[in-house]
Amino acid sequence: MQTTSELLAQALWGLGGVLAFLFVFLISNKAIRELRERRAAALRRELEPKILAYVNGQGNHLGPILGPLGHFESSVVEEILLDNARFLKGAARSRITSACEDLGFVRARISQLRHPRWWKRAEAAEKLATMKSPKAAPELIALMRDEMPDVRMRAARALGQLDTRTSIKPLIDALQDPSRWSSLRIADILAGMGPSAADELSESFNTLPIKARVAAVDCLGRAKSVRAGGLLLRLLSDPDRDIRARAAHSLGLIGDPNFTPDLLKALKDPEWPVRAMTAKALGKLARPEAVRPLAEALRDKEWWVRINAAEGLKSMGEEGLAALIDALSSEDRYARHAAVATLEGAGVLDRFVEQLASADEKERETALLFIRKIIAAERTDSLTQSASRHAQEKVRELLSRALKPSEVKP
Amino acid sequence: MTLLAIDWHYLLLRSVVTFNEFVIYYFLTLNTVYLILFIISLFEVVRFVRRTFFSDYQQILKSEMTWPISILVPAFNEERGIVDTLRSLLQLNYGEFEIVVINDGSTDGTLEQLIKAFDLRKTDRVYRRTLPTAKVRGIYASLEVTNLIVVDKEKGGKSDALNTGINISRYPLFCSVDADSVIEENALLRVVKPFMEHPEEMVAVGGIVRIINGCEVRDGRVIRIGLPRRALPVFQVVEYLRAFLSGRIGWSVMRSLLIISGAFGLYKKSDVVAVGGYDSFTDTEDLELVVKLHEHLKRQKTRYRIVFVPDPVCWTEVPEKFKTLLMQRNRWHRGMLQSFRRHWRMLFNPRYGVIGTLALPYFLLFEMLGPFVEVLGYLSVIAAYFLGILNREFFLLFMLVAIFYGVFLSIAAVLLEEISFRRYPGWEDLARLIWYSIWENIGFRQLLALFKVKAFFDFIGRRRRWGEMGHKGFRDEGSGRPPTTPKRQQAA
Numbered sequence: 001m002q003t004t005s006e007l008l009a010q011a012l013w014g015l016g017g018v019l020a021f022l023f024v025f026l027i028s029n030k031a032i033r034e035l036r037e038r039r040a041a042a043l044r045r046e047l048e049p050k051i052l053a054y055v056n057g058q059g060n061h062l063g064p065i066l067g068p069l070g071h072f073e074s075s076v077v078e079e080i081l082l083d084n085a086r087f088l089k090g091a092a093r094s095r096i097t098s099a100c101e102d103l104g105f106v107r108a109r110i111s112q113l114r115h116p117r118w119w120k121r122a123e124a125a126e127k128l129a130t131m132k133s134p135k136a137a138p139e140l141i142a143l144m145r146d147e148m149p150d151v152r153m154r155a156a157r158a159l160g161q162l163d164t165r166t167s168i169k170p171l172i173d174a175l176q177d178p179s180r181w182s183s184l185r186i187a188d189i190l191a192g193m194g195p196s197a198a199d200e201l202s203e204s205f206n207t208l209p210i211k212a213r214v215a216a217v218d219c220l221g222r223a224k225s226v227r228a229g230g231l232l233l234r235l236l237s238d239p240d241r242d243i244r245a246r247a248a249h250s251l252g253l254i255g256d257p258n259f260t261p262d263l264l265k266a267l268k269d270p271e272w273p274v275r276a277m278t279a280k281a282l283g284k285l286a287r288p289e290a291v292r293p294l295a296e297a298l299r300d301k302e303w304w305v306r307i308n309a310a311e312g313l314k315s316m317g318e319e320g321l322a323a324l325i326d327a328l329s330s331e332d333r334y335a336r337h338a339a340v341a342t343l344e345g346a347g348v349l350d351r352f353v354e355q356l357a358s359a360d361e362k363e364r365e366t367a368l369l370f371i372r373k374i375i376a377a378e379r380t381d382s383l384t385q386s387a388s389r390h391a392q393e394k395v396r397e398l399l400s401r402a403l404k405p406s407e408v409k410p
Numbered sequence: 411m412t413l414l415a416i417d418w419h420y421l422l423l424r425s426v427v428t429f430n431e432f433v434i435y436y437f438l439t440l441n442t443v444y445l446i447l448f449i450i451s452l453f454e455v456v457r458f459v460r461r462t463f464f465s466d467y468q469q470i471l472k473s474e475m476t477w478p479i480s481i482l483v484p485a486f487n488e489e490r491g492i493v494d495t496l497r498s499l500l501q502l503n504y505g506e507f508e509i510v511v512i513n514d515g516s517t518d519g520t521l522e523q524l525i526k527a528f529d530l531r532k533t534d535r536v537y538r539r540t541l542p543t544a545k546v547r548g549i550y551a552s553l554e555v556t557n558l559i560v561v562d563k564e565k566g567g568k569s570d571a572l573n574t575g576i577n578i579s580r581y582p583l584f585c586s587v588d589a590d591s592v593i594e595e596n597a598l599l600r601v602v603k604p605f606m607e608h609p610e611e612m613v614a615v616g617g618i619v620r621i622i623n624g625c626e627v628r629d630g631r632v633i634r635i636g637l638p639r640r641a642l643p644v645f646q647v648v649e650y651l652r653a654f655l656s657g658r659i660g661w662s663v664m665r666s667l668l669i670i671s672g673a674f675g676l677y678k679k680s681d682v683v684a685v686g687g688y689d690s691f692t693d694t695e696d697l698e699l700v701v702k703l704h705e706h707l708k709r710q711k712t713r714y715r716i717v718f719v720p721d722p723v724c725w726t727e728v729p730e731k732f733k734t735l736l737m738q739r740n741r742w743h744r745g746m747l748q749s750f751r752r753h754w755r756m757l758f759n760p761r762y763g764v765i766g767t768l769a770l771p772y773f774l775l776f777e778m779l780g781p782f783v784e785v786l787g788y789l790s791v792i793a794a795y796f797l798g799i800l801n802r803e804f805f806l807l808f809m810l811v812a813i814f815y816g817v818f819l820s821i822a823a824v825l826l827e828e829i830s831f832r833r834y835p836g837w838e839d840l841a842r843l844i845w846y847s848i849w850e851n852i853g854f855r856q857l858l859a860l861f862k863v864k865a866f867f868d869f870i871g872r873r874r875r876w877g878e879m880g881h882k883g884f885r886d887e888g889s890g891r892p893p894t895t896p897k898r899q900q901a902a
Contacts, residue, residue, distance in 0.1 A: 004434070008807035015814040022821050023844065026828055030840060119460040150461060157469075181607035184475045185466070222474060303538055337536040344533050347553070379534030381548055 043076045051080050054099065055092050062099040069103075078105050082130045093132070100131040110139050118148040125154035129161045137162055141170045149179040156182070160189035168193065168200045175212035187215040191222035198225030205231060214242050221250025229254060233262050241271040248274060252281025260287045267293050272302035279305055283312025288319055295323040298335040306334055310342040321348055328373040336377035344382055349374065353386050356395045364398075371402050419797075426794050433787045434808070440776050441815050447660035448822050454659050455720065455830045462721060467599040470606060471505055477605055478506035479598060479676065480579030484571035485511055485589040489519045493527040495589055498630025500555060504598040508557040510575045511589075515544075515565025524560050528552040535559070541573040541687040549578065568672075569688035569695040576679060576687055584682075586696075588673040592622060592632055592725040600722035601676045604715070611715045613703055614677045616670030617722030618654045620833065621647045623730065632725050637839050642735065644846045645854045646728045651843075652823040655720060655830075662718035666769035668704070670716070672696035674724030681707070681714075691752075694745025701749050701756075708762045721831060736861050743865035746777065781862035788856075813851045820847035 047066065054062045062077075069077060078100070085096045100106050109131070112124035125143060128136045136158065143155035156174055159167035171190055177183045190197045201216050202225075208216055217235060220228040232254070235247035248266050251259045263285070266278040279297050282290040290312070297309035313320035325348075327339035343349055355367035374383060380403060387399035470476050481499060485492050492511070499509050513521045524530060530550035537549075544566030552558050563574050572586055583605060587593060597617060605612045624638035638644055661667045672695060682688075682699065685706045692698040700716060707714045729735040750757075750773070757774060759766040794800040824843045827833065834843065 005801070005804045005807055008804065008811050011811050012807060012814060015811065015818055019814060019818055019821065022818070022825060026821070026825055026840070026844070030828060030837070153466075179607065180609050184473065184606065185469060188469060188473045188475065218475070307536070334536075337534070340534045341536045345551075381532040381534050385532035385548075 039072070040076050040079075043073060044080060047073075047077060048080055051077065051099075052084070055084060055088070055095050057091070057095075061102055063102055074103070074105075077103065078127075081105070082127060085130045085132070097132050101133055101135065106131055106133040106135055110136055113139050113143055118146075118151055121146065122148070122151045122154045125151065125158050129154065129158035132161055134162055134164060137164060137166055141167070144170050144174050149177070149182050152177060152179075153182050153185055156186050156189055160193060165196065168197050169204075171197075172201055172204050172208075172216075175215050176209055183212065183215045187219045187222075190219045194223055195225050195227070198223040198228050202228050202231050210240060210243075213240075214246055217243060217246040217250055221246075221253035224254050226254060226256055229256055229259065233259065236262055236266045241269075241274055244269060244271070245273040245277040248277040248281045252277075252284040255284055257285055257287055260285055260290060264290060264293050267297060272300070272305055275300060276302065276304040276308045279308035279312050283308070283315045286316045286320075288316075291316060291319050291323050294320075295327055298324075298327050298338055299330065299332040303334075306338045310338040314342050314346045321346060324348075325370065325373070328377045333378070337379055340374055340377050340379040343374075349382060353383075353390065353395060353399070356398045357392050368398065368402060371399070375402060422793070423797060423799060426790050426797060426799065429786065429790050430794065433783060433790070436783050437808075437812060440780065443772060443776065444656075444819055448656045448819065450663050451656040451659040451826065452822075454663050455655065455826050458720060459830045466603065467596060470599050470603060471503065473505075475606075476505050477583050477602060477609075478508075478581040479504065479602065480575070480581040480584045480679075481507060481509045481598075482572055482575035482579065482584050482586050483509060483511045483589050484514055484568050484575065484586075485516065485520055486514045486565075486568075486571075487516045487518045487520060488589045489516070489523050492520055492589055493523055494630045495592075496524070496528070496558065498592055499587070500558070501595065501631075502593065502598050503595045504602075506581075507598065508559060508580060510579050511558070511560045512571040512575045513560060513562045514568070514571040515563065521560070521562050525550065528555050528558055528560075530558075530560055535578070537578045539577050540683050541577055543570050543574040543577065546574060546578075567690050569690045569692075572695070573687040576682060579679065582679055583676055584679050585674070585676045586672060587724070588726065590727060591619075591673045592627060592630060593674060594723040594725070595631070597674070597722035597724065598676075601674075601719060604717055604719060605676070605678070608715055611713050612678065612717070613681045613707065613714045614670055614675060614700065614716045616658070616667065616718045617674045617676075617724055618718075618720050619650065619671045619673050619724050619726055621650060621728050622725035623727055625725065627725075635833050635835075637834060637842050638730070640730055641846070641849075642732065642854075643728050643730055644842060645850045646735075648820050648823070648843060648847050648850050649854075650728075651827050652820055654718075655826040656819070656823050658718040659720060661769060662716075664764050664768065665715065666704075666764040667716050667718050668700055668765070668769055668773065669697050670700050670718070671724070673726050674722070692745050692748045693741045694749070697745055698749045698752070701753050704762065704765050705753055705756055708756075708765065723833075732857075736864070739858060739861040740865040740868060743862045744869045746773065747866065747869040750774065750778065778866075781859040782866070784856070784859040785863050816851035816855060817848050820850055823847075 050065050051062065053059075054065055059065050066073075066077065081096050081099055085093060088096065106128070109124040109128050113121055113128075115121050115124065121143065125140065128140065140155045140158045140162070144152055144159070146152050146155065152174065156171055159171055168190070171186055171193075174186045175183050175190075177186065190201065198220050201219055201223075205213065205216055217232065220232060229251070232247045232251050235243055236251075238244050238247065244266065248263060251263060260282070263278050263282050267275055267282065269275050269278065275297065279294060282294055294309045294312050294316075298306055298313075300306050300309065310324065313324050316323075321343070324339045324343050324346075327335050328343075330336050330339070340349075352367040352370045355363050356371075358364050358367070371383065374380070383399055383403060387396055387403055390396045390399070481502075483492075483495065483499070488495070496509060496511065511524065513524070530552050532548050533551045535549045535551065544564040547562045547564065550560040550562065559578060561574055561578055563571065566574075575586075576584060583602070585598065585601070601615050601617050604615045621638070621643060622632065623640075623643040624636045625632045626634035626636070637647060658667060658669070675696065677699075681703060685699070685702045687699075688695045689698050689702070703714075703716065729738055750770075753770075756762045756766045757770045762770075791800065791805060794805075821844060824840075824847055827843075828840070834840065
C-alpha cells in the first residue's frame with residue numbers, strides 16, 4: 001500500500017501542476033485576447049475615418065494617407081477594408097479592391113494560398129473573395145484542385161465573386177466535386193452568375209457525370225435562362241428520373257408558356273417525383289390547358305402529386321379554383337380532401353361562408369350548394385367552427401342546419 | 411463458534427480490501443476514458459472552430475437547395491409561455507420552415523391562448539397518418555402566419571405528441587423543440603449544415619443545450635447571457651459544459667452518439683418513421699429514439715451519421731431546487747435503464763460497431779454501475795474505518811486525487827468553452843465558473859450519484875412519474891412578470 005500511496009502522491013502533484021497550468025492558461029489567454037481586441041478597437045477608431053474618406057473618393061491611393069504600417073496595423077486596415085467591402089457597391093467597392101492591391105494585401109493572400117495548413121489557405125481564399133481582385137483568378141482556379149473540400153469551396157466562392165468568363169469553366173468542372181455540399185454551393189454560385197454561366201453550362205452539359213448533371217439542371221432553372229429551354233425539354237425524357245424531375249422543376253422556374261405541351265406529357269411520367277415536380281411547374285406556368293390534366297392529377301396515387309396538383313390549380317386563378325370545386329364531387333376521397341384543404345387555404349370557403357349572410361337569395365343558394373359539397377367531401381372541421389363562432393347568427397344557423405346529418409346530400 | 415466468527419471477520423475484511431482495490435482500478439479506467447474523450451473533443455472543437463470561422467450560414471440561408479424544416483413543439487399546459495415561444499420561433503433566421511404545435515390534451519388555456527394570439531381557424535388539412543397516435547381533435551391554421559399549424563389532440567404523452575407532429579409535418583426534416591426552451595436565431599442554419607454536407611448519410615443532428623437561468627430574456631430572445639445567482643444551477647452549467655463539450659463531441663467523433671437532447675434535435679423524417687417514431691414506454695423518448703435509429707440502421711448495414719454540433723444553441727431552464735433536480739435526474743436515469751433493457755442485445759455485439767463494443771459498454775459500466783461503485787465506495791470506507799483497516803493517508807490521497815481529477819475535467823470543459831464559443835464573456839463569469847468547477851466535485855457529484863442509485867431502485871420497482879418541474883420561469887428575468895406557477899410535466 002505504501003507504494004500505491006507514493007504513486008497517488010505523485011499523481012496528486014502531477015494533477016496539481018496540470019490544474020495550475022490550466023488555470024494560468026485560461027486567465028492569460030483571456031487577458032491577452034482582450035488586450036489585443038482593445039488595441040485593435042482603438043486603432044480602428046483612429047484609422048477608420050481616414051479609410052472611409054478614401055473609399056468615398058478622397059485621394060488616389062490609401063497608402064500615403066495612412067503612412068507606414070506595422071504588421072498589427074496592416075491587419076486592422078485589411079479588416080476595415082474587408083468589413084466595408086461586404087456592403088459597398090460601385091466605385092467605392094472598386095476603390096477598396098485598388099487599396100487592397102496597392103497595400104499588398106492581395107499579394108500576401110495569394111501567397112497564403114500555398115500555406116501548408118488548410119485553414120490558412122481557406123482564410124486566404126475567403127479574403128480574396130471579398131477583395132475581388134482579378135489578379136487572384138489563376139491561383140484561385142488552381143486552388144479548385146485542393147485536397148480539402150473547405151478550401152475548394154472558398155476558392156469556388158471567390159471565383160464566383162470575380163464573375164469573369166475565365167472563372168465559369170472551372171466552376172462547371174467543380175460541379176463534379178465528390179462533396180455534395182460543395183457541388184450544391186457551386187450550383188448556387190453558378191446560378192447567381194446569370195445567363196453567361198447558363199450558356200456555358202448548357203454547352204458542357206453532356207460532358208458532365210450524372211450527379212453533376214442534376215446540379216447543372218437546377219442551375220439552369222435558377223439562372224432563368226430561356227436559352228436553356230431546349231436542353232431542359234429534351235431532358236424530360238432522360239433515362240434518369242432525378243434529371244427528369246429537376247428538368248420539369250427548372251422549366252417551371254423559367255416560366256415560358258411554350259413549355260406547357262411537353263410538361264403535360266411529363267405529367268404522365270411513370271415515376272411519381274417527376275409527376276410531382278411537373279404538377280408544380282404547371283402551376284407556375286398557369287396555362288388554362290393545364291387545368292384539366294391537373295384536376296385529373298388530384299386523383300394520383302401519390303400524395304405529393306395530389307398536393308402539388310392542388311396547389312398548382314390554386315395558383316391558376318378562377319379557372320383553377322373552379323376545377324378544385326368540381327373535384328369536391330370526385331369519387332376519389334383523397335382528391336376531395338386535397339381540394340377542400342386547398343380551397344380553404346385560398347380563402348374560397350370563407351368567401352362562401354360570408355355569402356350566406358347575403359340579402360340576395362340566389363347568392364345564398366350558391367353558397368349553400370358549395371358548402372354542401374364540402375360537407376359531402378367529409379371535411380367539416382372549419383365549417384363546424386364557423387357554425388359555432390361566426391359573428392352573424394344567420395350564418396351560424398344556416399351552417400348548423402347544413403351540418404345536420406340529414407341535410408348532407410352527397 | 412469462535413472459528414466461525416473469525417472467518418466472518420476475515421471474509422468481511424477481505425471483501426472490503428478487494429472492493430477498495432476494485433474501486434481504484436475502476437477509478438483509473440473511468441478517468442482514462444474521460445481523458446480520452448476530452449482529448450478527442452479538444453481536437454474536434456479546434457477543428458470545428460476553424461471550419462466555422464468561414465461561415466456558410468448566409469449561403470445556407472439564401473440557397474434554394476437548403477432543406478426546409480418542420481419545427482415540432484409539443485405543448486402540455488404551457489399557457490403562460492407558449493405564445494412567447496412561438497413568437498420567438500417565428501423570428502428564426504431560416505429560409506423555409508413551418509411550426510407545428512401539438513397541444514397534447516392540455517387542461518389549461520394553451521389552445522385558447524394560441525387561437526387568440528394568432529387568430530387561428532380550424533382547417534381540414536390533409537395529412538398522412540404514418541404513425542399511430544391518440545385521436546386528433548382538430549388542426550388549426552392562421553391566415554396571417556401561414557407557416558404555423560396547431561394540432562389539438564387527446565392526451566397521449568410527449569412521444570405521442572411528437573409522432574402526431576411527424577404525421578402532420580410537410581417537410582423532410584423535423585426539429586423537436588421543447589415549448590419552454592429558447593432557440594437561438596441562427597440555430598437552424600447551424601444545425602442543418604451537416605445535412606447539407608452529407609445529405610444521404612445524415613440521419614440526426616443534435617445541438618448544444620445551455621442554461622437560461624441567470625440570462626435576460628426579452629420577447630422570447632436571450633438578450634444578455636449570464637450565470638445564475640444560485641449555486642445549484644451554476645453547478646449544472648459546469649456539468650452541462652462538461653457533458654456537451656467534452657462528452658457528446660467525443661462520442662460524436664467516434665460515430666457513437668447515443669443522446670440527442672429532446673429540447674433541440676434535427677432528424678430526417680423518413681428514418682424516424684422507418685423505426686416507428688417515438689416510443690411511449692420510456693421516460694426519455696429522445697435517448698430511446700437515437701438508440702433505436704442506431705440499431706435499425708446498423709442492422710440494415712446502412713452508412714449513416716448521427717452527430718452533435720456544438721454551436722446551435724438551445725437555452726433551457728434547469729431546476730433550482732434539490733427536489734426538482736432529484737426528479738429530473740431520476741427520470742433521465744430511469745429512461746436510460748429502460749432503453750438498456752430494450753436494446754441489451756446490442757451490448758458487446760460487434761455487429762453494432764463502436765456502439766455495441768464501446769459506447770453501450772461505457773454506459774453500462776460507468777453511467778449505470780458508476781453511481782453504485784461510488785456510493786458503495788464511501789460505505790466501504792466507513793466499514794474499513796470501523797474494521798480498523800482504513801489507511802488514512804491512502805484514503806486522503808485517493809480522495810484528493812479523485813477530486814483534483816474531477817476539477818481538472820471540469821476546468822478543461824471551461825477551457826474548451828473559453829477557446830471556442832465564449833458565451834460567458836465577463837471576468838466575473840469566468841471566475842465563478844472556475845470556482846464552481848472546484849466545488850462541484852465536493853458534494854454535488856456525490857449527490858447526483860445518490861440520485862442515480864435511487865433511480866435504479868425506482869426502475870426495479872417500475873415507478874414512473876415526471877413529477878412537478880417547478881419552473882421559475884426564465885421569461886420573468888427581463889419582462890418583470892410574476893414567476894410562472896409550477897406546472898405538471900407530461901405523464902408518460
